[in-house]
Amino acid sequence: MDASEIGIGEVGSFGWRVFHERHPVMIERLCAATPFGPDVREALSALLRESTGGVVEPLEDDAPDHGVWAGWIAGQVGRPWAETSFLWAESYFFRKLLAATGFFAPGPWRGVDPFAPMKRAELHNAATAETLKALDELPHLGDADRDAAVVQAAVWGNQADLAFQLSTDASGATSGLVAGSPEEFWSLFGEPGVVHLVADNSAGELAADLVLIDRLLTTGRADRVVLHVKPGPYYVSDATPTDVLEVLHHLRDLPGEAGAVGERVQNALREGRIGVRAHPFFCGPKEFGAMPEDLRAELASAAVTIFKGDLNYRRLVGDRHWQPTTAFDDVAVRLPGPVVSLRVLKSEVVVGLPADVVASLDASGEAWRTQGSHALIQSTPVT
Numbered sequence: 001m002d003a004s005e006i007g008i009g010e011v012g013s014f015g016w017r018v019f020h021e022r023h024p025v026m027i028e029r030l031c032a033a034t035p036f037g038p039d040v041r042e043a044l045s046a047l048l049r050e051s052t053g054g055v056v057e058p059l060e061d062d063a064p065d066h067g068v069w070a071g072w073i074a075g076q077v078g079r080p081w082a083e084t085s086f087l088w089a090e091s092y093f094f095r096k097l098l099a100a101t102g103f104f105a106p107g108p109w110r111g112v113d114p115f116a117p118m119k120r121a122e123l124h125n126a127a128t129a130e131t132l133k134a135l136d137e138l139p140h141l142g143d144a145d146r147d148a149a150v151v152q153a154a155v156w157g158n159q160a161d162l163a164f165q166l167s168t169d170a171s172g173a174t175s176g177l178v179a180g181s182p183e184e185f186w187s188l189f190g191e192p193g194v195v196h197l198v199a200d201n202s203a204g205e206l207a208a209d210l211v212l213i214d215r216l217l218t219t220g221r222a223d224r225v226v227l228h229v230k231p232g233p234y235y236v237s238d239a240t241p242t243d244v245l246e247v248l249h250h251l252r253d254l255p256g257e258a259g260a261v262g263e264r265v266q267n268a269l270r271e272g273r274i275g276v277r278a279h280p281f282f283c284g285p286k287e288f289g290a291m292p293e294d295l296r297a298e299l300a301s302a303a304v305t306i307f308k309g310d311l312n313y314r315r316l317v318g319d320r321h322w323q324p325t326t327a328f329d330d331v332a333v334r335l336p337g338p339v340v341s342l343r344v345l346k347s348e349v350v351v352g353l354p355a356d357v358v359a360s361l362d363a364s365g366e367a368w369r370t371q372g373s374h375a376l377i378q379s380t381p382v383t
């Protein structure tokens with residue numbers, strides 16, 4: 001199956017707006033959060049100019065990842081950015097942004113996560129506090145409701161406002177879910193095995209992921225969980241190993257169920273029942289079909305692999321102009337065990353929807369694919 005890649009060149013398209021409208025605002029916020037000097041601010045402006053009107057320039061820093069980027073960048077240098085794919089361009093943009101902030105260079109900002117202030121603010125804001133407090137409801141729920149609640153939380157934690165949706169309704173508060181259900185999610189788990197969770201954002205979303213991991217372990221659905229995060233700062237709020245510790249410390253300092261989850265997760269890390277990985281490919285610009293053999297071999301051991309969020313979905317099914325009725329199973333990357341996506345829709349690509357659902361969503365006149373108001377749970381079958 002094939003479909004053309006989503007690009008950034010068409011004026012007014014979603015990808016174009018990310019580069020021409022969102023990135024300038026993001027860089028303004030970055031500079032408001034950290035007092036970068038004129039050299040960094042100029043490098044960031046140059047990156048904006050390059051990526052909105054120029055050609056792809058090579059990496060000019062001395063970071064240790066040039067070897068891996070050599071393969072990912074092949075054929076792109078010298079091309080107008082407007083001709084590159086959205087998936088490739090966004091990833092390269094974030095890699096260059098890190099270099100522009102001095103992340104790789106000798107000097108004061110080396111290794112300093114430029115997005116840390118934003119992630120920290122999100123983790124400590126009132127909305128996250130409220131939703132973490134809502135975890136205190138969990139021990140009072142029956143098993144089915146508790147299962148449904150932690151999946152809803154993991155799905156909707158991917159929304160920008162990071163709201164937990166704790167439901168006391170066993171069928172799940174599925175309004176807003178355009179595909180799948182918590183029941184579909186839990187039906188993937190049989191004999192206990194190793195579950196891999198490919199995380200997305202830090203702060204409230206990662207907290208929800210740790211709650212889900214805790215549920216997988218405490219109910220015996222998993223005997224071990226591998227949590228995959230990004231090896232470095234990426235896409236603003238993506239979780240890194242440092243963020244795992246930050247979120248864990250935050251949970252542990254809280255009273256009630258949040259603190260109890262934090263304690264259990266910390267113990268599971270100590271005992272090796274949770275492992276953390278940060279493979280370089282997760283900060284790369286390629287679809288998951290192009291994952292390197294070592295990562296593929298690692299995921300091959302998974303009883304189930306959970307992919308969180310919008311970007312992982314784009315990489316899983318291909319960031320392409322698929323017909324939305326294309327079967328998820330036809331285009332999602334194949335692994336020996338089932339794969340399941342928990343995603344809030346924040347970009348154009350979507351598959352696996354019945355025609356009548358698409359027709360009614362289109363008829364609503366809403367930007368349902370991109371505005372973050374809808375979500376999905378989609379999986380490949382257990383074989």
Ligand SMILES: O=P(O)(O)OC[C@H]1O[C@](O)(CO)[C@@H](O)[C@@H]1O
Binds near residue numbers: 309
């Ligand atoms: O954090 P998530 O769910 O991966 O969402 C990131 C999404 O945000 C965007 O950067 C801009 O909307 C998308 O390109 C990307 O898929």
